[in-house]
Amino acid sequence: MTEITFIGFGEAGAIFAAALAKRAAITIWDRKLTQPETRREMVPKAEACGVRVARSLSDALHNARLVFSAVTAAEALNVAMAAAADLRSGQTFFDLNSVAPATKLAAAELIEASGANYIDVAVMAPVPPKGLQTPLLIGGPTAEIADAALQALGFNSRYHSGEVGEASAVKMCRSVMIKGLEALTTECLSAAREYGVEQAVLASLHASFPSLGWAGELPDYLISRVAEHGQRRAEEMREVVKTLKDVNVSTAMSEGIVSTQQGLVDRLKQQGLSYAQLTPFRWRQALESLKKA
Incomplete structure (x- = not known):
């Protein structure tokens, strides 16, 4: 069986690892395994997914042919x-992390110096609910060969470029819009709720953009992504800021997105609230819970 290692066993890593465990030998490593409290949560999760928990990062990499790094943006280069x-x-390192092209290039230099192949991977949509069918753009000198390997495993990958960083540039530029829409919705409806005009605002948005779902579940979904993943999204947007600065583009909007994404998460922590306590997530109730806590 193909030996595969996942570094990072969060949302994306766990979903991909569980899906691949049916057709490959999977090992996982996460720095949270070194902490007793989080290890107690992670080991049963790994057992349920049918994957082996490594003793260390070195152990996780020892027999792996394919290595997937799926950590936070802040840890990508460290990993x-x-x-x-x-x-x-003979080993191939797939960098799935949402970071600036310059960060990917720095990581590639480190990995290629070891003799291994480096693949720039841009995850172009949330991993749940599509799992292996989540669209991936990949790049790098050996990306065409790697693309065939990914597709053989069931991934929805597509070769983008022979240059490291180009696939991630697509992802980073896209994130300005996607994470920005989440942040704008959070800011817009938080204010509308305080003024008691949220229904009129949503009706107006629906009238202007009827196909998006403003009259349905879209507001709940967008704000829930901030509440659940705002920390990770803020880290990604800091990499977006770096991406824009590297080509002398103004970062005003992206810096604001960082502030809003991080701000909601910080408010939840300050009030002692977890995302789990807010599920099933409804944006109005979530904002009221923040006021009551």
Whole structure:
């Protein structure tokens, strides 16, 4: 069986690993495994997914042919640096992390110095609910070969470029819009709720953009993504800011998105609220819970 390792066993890593466990030997490693409290949660999760828990990062990489890094944006380069010490020729490192092209290039330099192949992967949609069918753009000198390997495993991948960083540039530029829409909705409806005019605002938005779902579940979905993943999204948007600065584009909007994404998460923490306590998520109730806590 193909030996595959996932570094990072959060939402994306766990979904991909569980799906691949039916057709490959999967090992996982996550720095949370070194902390007793989070290890107690992660080990049963790994067992339920049918994957092996490594003793260390070095152990996780030892027999792996394919290595997937699916950590937070803030840790992406650190993981590449740590993994490079144990990687060797014949292994392929797939960097799924949402970071700036310059960060991907720095990671590629580290990985390729070890003799392993580096693949820039841009995850172009939320991994749930599509799982392996989530669209991926990939790039790098050996990306065409890697694309065939991914598709053989059931991934919905597509070769984009032979250059590291180009696939991620697509993702980063897209994130300005996607994460921005989430942040704008959070800010817009938070204010509308305080003035008691949210119904009129939503009706107006629906009239202007009837196909988007403003009269339905779209507001709940957009704000829920901030409440659940705002920390990770803020880290990604800091990489977007870096992406824009590298080509001398104004970062005003992207810096505002960082503030709004991080701000809602910080408010939840300050009030002692978790996302689980707000599910099933309804944006009005969530905002009221913040006021009551």
